[in-house]
Amino acid sequence: MLGITGFGAYIPQLRLPRSAIVNANVWANPSIAHLSTGERSMANWDEDSITMAVEAARNCLHNIDRDHVKKVSFASTTFPFVDRLNSGVVSSALNLPNDSHSADLTGSLKAGTSSLISALESTMKDSKDLHLCIAAEKRLARAGSLQELSFGDGAAALTLGNSSNNVILAELIGHHSITDDFVDHYRAQGNKFSYYWEERWIKEEGYLKLIPESINRLLENCSVKANQIDHLIVPLSSRGVPQRIASATDISPEIISDNLWNDCGDTGTAHPLIMLASELEKAKPEKKILVCGFGQGADTILLQTTKAISDFQSRQSLSDSLTNRREENNYLKFLTFNGLLEVERGMRAEQDKQTALSALYRNKDMLLGFIGGHCQKCGTSQIPKTRICVNPNCGAHNSQTDERFSDKKANVMSWTADQLAYSIDPPAHYGMVEFEGGGRLMVDFTDVNTDEMETNMPVRMVFRIKDIDEQRGFVRYFWKASPYK
Amino acid sequence: MANGIKDKVAILGMGCAKFGERYNSDAEDLMVEAFEECIKDANIDVSEIQAAWGSTTFDEMGVGKSAIPYSQALRLPNIPVTRVENYCASGSEAFRGAAYAVASGACDIALAIGVEKLKDTGFGGLPNMNPGPLNSQWWANITAPGGFAQLASAYRAKFGIGKDDFKKAIAHVSVKSHANGALNDKAHLRRPITEDDALNAPIIAEPLGLYDCCGVSDGAACAILTTPEIAKSLGKNPLITIKALQIAASNGTEASYNQWDGSHFLTTRVASQRAYDEAGVKNPREDLSLIEVHDCFSVTELVTMEDLHISSEGNAPNDIRDGFYDSDGSIPCQIDGGLKCFGHPIGASGIRMIYEMYLQLLGKAAERQRDKVDLCLTHNLGGFPHENVAAVCIVGRYD
Numbered sequence: 047m048l049g050i051t052g053f054g055a056y057i058p059q060l061r062l063p064r065s066a067i068v069n070a071n072v073w074a075n076p077s078i079a080h081l082s083t084g085e086r087s088m089a090n091w092d093e094d095s096i097t098m099a100v101e102a103a104r105n106c107l108h109n110i111d112r113d114h115v116k117k118v119s120f121a122s123t124t125f126p127f128v129d130r131l132n133s134g135v136v137s138s139a140l141n142l143p144n145d146s147h148s149a150d151l152t153g154s155l156k157a158g159t160s161s162l163i164s165a166l167e168s169t170m171k172d173s174k175d176l177h178l179c180i181a182a183e184k185r186l187a188r189a190g191s192l193q194e195l196s197f198g199d200g201a202a203a204l205t206l207g208n209s210s211n212n213v214i215l216a217e218l219i220g221h222h223s224i225t226d227d228f229v230d231h232y233r234a235q236g237n238k239f240s241y242y243w244e245e246r247w248i249k250e251e252g253y254l255k256l257i258p259e260s261i262n263r264l265l266e267n268c269s270v271k272a273n274q275i276d277h278l279i280v281p282l283s284s285r286g287v288p289q290r291i292a293s294a295t296d297i298s299p300e301i302i303s304d305n306l307w308n309d310c311g312d313t314g315t316a317h318p319l320i321m322l323a324s325e326l327e328k329a330k331p332e333k334k335i336l337v338c339g340f341g342q343g344a345d346t347i348l349l350q351t352t353k354a355i356s357d358f359q360s361r362q363s364l365s366d367s368l369t370n371r372r373e374e375n376n377y378l379k380f381l382t383f384n385g386l387l388e389v390e391r392g393m394r395a396e397q398d399k400q401t402a403l404s405a406l407y408r409n410k411d412m413l414l415g416f417i418g419g420h421c422q423k424c425g426t427s428q429i430p431k432t433r434i435c436v437n438p439n440c441g442a443h444n445s446q447t448d449e450r451f452s453d454k455k456a457n458v459m460s461w462t463a464d465q466l467a468y469s470i471d472p473p474a475h476y477g478m479v480e481f482e483g484g485g486r487l488m489v490d491f492t493d494v495n496t497d498e499m500e501t502n503m504p505v506r507m508v509f510r511i512k513d514i515d516e517q518r519g520f521v522r523y524f525w526k527a528s529p530y531k
Numbered sequence: 532m533a534n535g536i537k538d539k540v541a542i543l544g545m546g547c548a549k550f551g552e553r554y555n556s557d558a559e560d561l562m563v564e565a566f567e568e569c570i571k572d573a574n575i576d577v578s579e580i581q582a583a584w585g586s587t588t589f590d591e592m593g594v595g596k597s598a599i600p601y602s603q604a605l606r607l608p609n610i611p612v613t614r615v616e617n618y619c620a621s622g623s624e625a626f627r628g629a630a631y632a633v634a635s636g637a638c639d640i641a642l643a644i645g646v647e648k649l650k651d652t653g654f655g656g657l658p659n660m661n662p663g664p665l666n667s668q669w670w671a672n673i674t675a676p677g678g679f680a681q682l683a684s685a686y687r688a689k690f691g692i693g694k695d696d697f698k699k700a701i702a703h704v705s706v707k708s709h710a711n712g713a714l715n716d717k718a719h720l721r722r723p724i725t726e727d728d729a730l731n732a733p734i735i736a737e738p739l740g741l742y743d744c745c746g747v748s749d750g751a752a753c754a755i756l757t758t759p760e761i762a763k764s765l766g767k768n769p770l771i772t773i774k775a776l777q778i779a780a781s782n783g784t785e786a787s788y789n790q791w792d793g794s795h796f797l798t799t800r801v802a803s804q805r806a807y808d809e810a811g812v813k814n815p816r817e818d819l820s821l822i823e824v825h826d827c828f829s830v831t832e833l834v835t836m837e838d839l840h841i842s843s844e845g846n847a848p849n850d851i852r853d854g855f856y857d858s859d860g861s862i863p864c865q866i867d868g869g870l871k872c873f874g875h876p877i878g879a880s881g882i883r884m885i886y887e888m889y890l891q892l893l894g895k896a897a898e899r900q901r902d903k904v905d906l907c908l909t910h911n912l913g914g915f916p917h918e919n920v921a922a923v924c925i926v927g928r929y930d
Binding site for chain 2: 392393394397398399401402404405406408409412413426428429430432436437438459460461462463464465466467468469473474476477478480484485486487488489490496499500501502512513522524
């Protein structure tokens with residue numbers, strides 16, 4: 047039996063109420079007036095597809111032995127790098143074994159479901175190996191556009207394996223795919239925004255033809271009847287489309303999954319997997335879930351939950367992620383974070399942020415993996431890992447073994463909110479945090495407001511953008527502390 | 532155990548440029564201004580200087596790397612000249628180089644000069660610093676005010692002090708220094724402020740407001756050192772000698788080992804105790820007449836009062852608000868206005884502090900002159916609370 051052995055999702059804490067977009071833009075585009083409902087997720091300035099992928103994967107890999115993850119596929123149409131293995135950054139941040147295969151999948155919004163299909167196909171029988179399948183998306187859209195309103199930022203991750211050595215939570219029953227160069231929208235190399243054709247045409251000729259066709263063929267191939275399906279996942283925000291797909295395939299409209307329009311919006315390649323995580327979180331055993339993906343064709347995947355589904359717990363569930371929200375009503379902040387507004391940043395922002403790639407590679411365990419040291423002589427945990435133990439009563443040389451600090455809880459020892467330091471989102475919050483079990487570090491804080499900062503506040507570490515080198519187009523990542531709720 | 536350098540080195544002359552936004556002066560002008568006063572005070576010829584140490588922290592900002600800028604500006608006679616850099620404690624480092632050269636007998640007369648030309652950045656505050664190819668990839672987005680502001684959160688948590696009470700204590704520090712600086716015609720900031728001004732100023736780094744932060748200034752300060760014997764033979768009277776000169780550098784325990792609590796300076800405690808031992812000071816609260824400390828931020832001055840073993844732990848806010856460190860208090864602190872108002876041209880500050888103590892010991896401090904000045908301490912700190920270099924110098928009259 048092949049199937050899903052773990053899952054996790056991540057939605058950034060910041061939420062922009064759609065009313066903020068509508069209020070700012072309705073003067074120019076009155077047709078958006080009725081779209082003021084709900085909120086869209088909004089990546090913080092230091093989040094992108096890579097950082098959200100890391101967070102979703104951490105939620106998924108909680109309680110899973112990372113040494114068994116031998117394949118990583120990462121799907122997105124918004125990779126920070128077009129020529130650097132994005133999944134390689136994620137793999138390093140997760141401290142996955144380096145004798146693994148990582149690949150980036152892109153080019154279509156159904157890259158998420160396609161990645162899941164390839165992962166399931168390639169999962170080897172009789173192997174303990176797990177395939178980590180991640181999708182993350184942070185799409186840009188023009189101010190006041192329908193896309194700006196409907197898009198959301200987020201990520202999901204699944205681990206896939208076989209039942210001989212792993213506990214399967216949802217078994218693969220079958221899948222089907224259609225490839226068809228139906229160009230509802232496209233984004234050419236180097237362009238920030240996608241170009242969209244008429245919405246009605248996309249609906250009638252795209253969604254409502256390609257998806258039902260794939261569903262019908264899948265059900266036929268698997269000898270499953272439409273009325274046996276328990277959950278139908280259609281990751282589209284077009285109104286009425288999931289209902290019409292259901293009726294075109296004789297599936298009950300009652301079992302259509304919530305498309306999360308009110309909570310986060312359409313997260314692109316990640317959306318089918320986020321919706322799947324949402325269903326898996328609530329699902330009872332022996333339920334059939336049908337997942338659709340759309341983009342230059344369609345993917346459909348049929349899964350059935352097992353008894354084990356009731357026992358699975360991710361580190362932070364999607365519903366926790368959705369509850370753990372901070373409302374941001376300042377639309378200009380949203381534009382600024384996404385680089386869509388030229389704001390005055392002051393001369394301090396001009397500092398050269400060149401990254402010495404050789405230094406990055408030499409120190410990648412710490413910089414990406416947040417690996418510190420543990421002194422074998424005195425037992426002191428410390429980060430960074432150094433040649434000579436920092437314990438003043440020890441001082442042993444070359445005595446430290448690797449210790450992963452990324453999952454340790456920590457407390458704030460000292461802090462400040464700095465208005466002088468250049469930050470896209472001032473004030474810059476930072477301070478000294480002390481890790482449970484030893485070790486401390488002066489680090490940046492993220493996802494925090496000044497009025498909630500206090501000494502002894504519990505924090506956890508998150509993988510974020512440290513600096514952006516606009517001159518050379520490089521993004522530098524590191525770990526930051528974030529309040530732990 | 533070495534004996535130290537107590538009374539082995541005398542100050543032959545000192546000079547200090549006017550600190551401030553010296554938009555019309557280059558580093559060369561600042562150095563020559565301090566040097567002219569210094570060599571006139573020493574009453575020697577430049578050819579008699581046998582070695583020199585210069586200090587600049589931001590070499591990128593108009594002074595330049597190496598010892599050549601000092602040697603060229605002052606036309607030093609092809610002597611050994613060394614540039615030193617130890618963050619904001621650089622000036623003390625240059626002074627130490629010259630003092631040790633004299634104390635060791637390696638030369639008879641040595642020069643220390645500190646200079647910084649900061650006001651060519653185009654913006655307020657210190658220039659950005661590049662911490663190098665590795666640190667730049669992980670260091671927090673830290674600035675000087677933000678680094679030091681954290682002392683407040685840790686100190687308040689340790690001693691259970693409310694935000695408003697703490698803010699008032701550090702406001703008193705700044706009000707006092709502004710009052711002192713107003714009397715100093717070489718000071719950068721010369722306008723007295725009120726407690727309300729300090730409390731209501733815009734926040735720079737929580738909880739520090741504008742008036743909790745020192746001036747960013749251009750300036751230079753200079754000293755010529757020799758042995759007491761030579762100083763006497765040159766007719767110098769009274770003699771001011773170095774009683775102690777100590778530096779302590781962090782070794783990473785504050786930053787990486789879970790022991791230090793973030794509310795004080797480990798290095799200042801170590802360096803000051805060593806300095807008291809070297810100088811034979813048994814009770815600093817009774818023995819010291821005047822102190823100049825590294826008040827880069829008001830909160831730094833507050834915790835330093837404890838680190839110098841003058842105020843007892845947890846009691847600095849009370850001593851400060853009781854006026855113990857005011858100009859008419861038991862131990863006036865920053866009688867010249869301090870970094871706060873005299874200004875902080877980084878590489879020059881350590882020497883500027885000694886300059887004021889020297890003037891006070893000679894009775895030449897004009898309106899700022901205190902009575903009964905016997906033993907004076909300077910404290911010069913470079914870096915951040917969690918990793919820094921602390922320098923403590925004690926000077927007094929040679930009996």
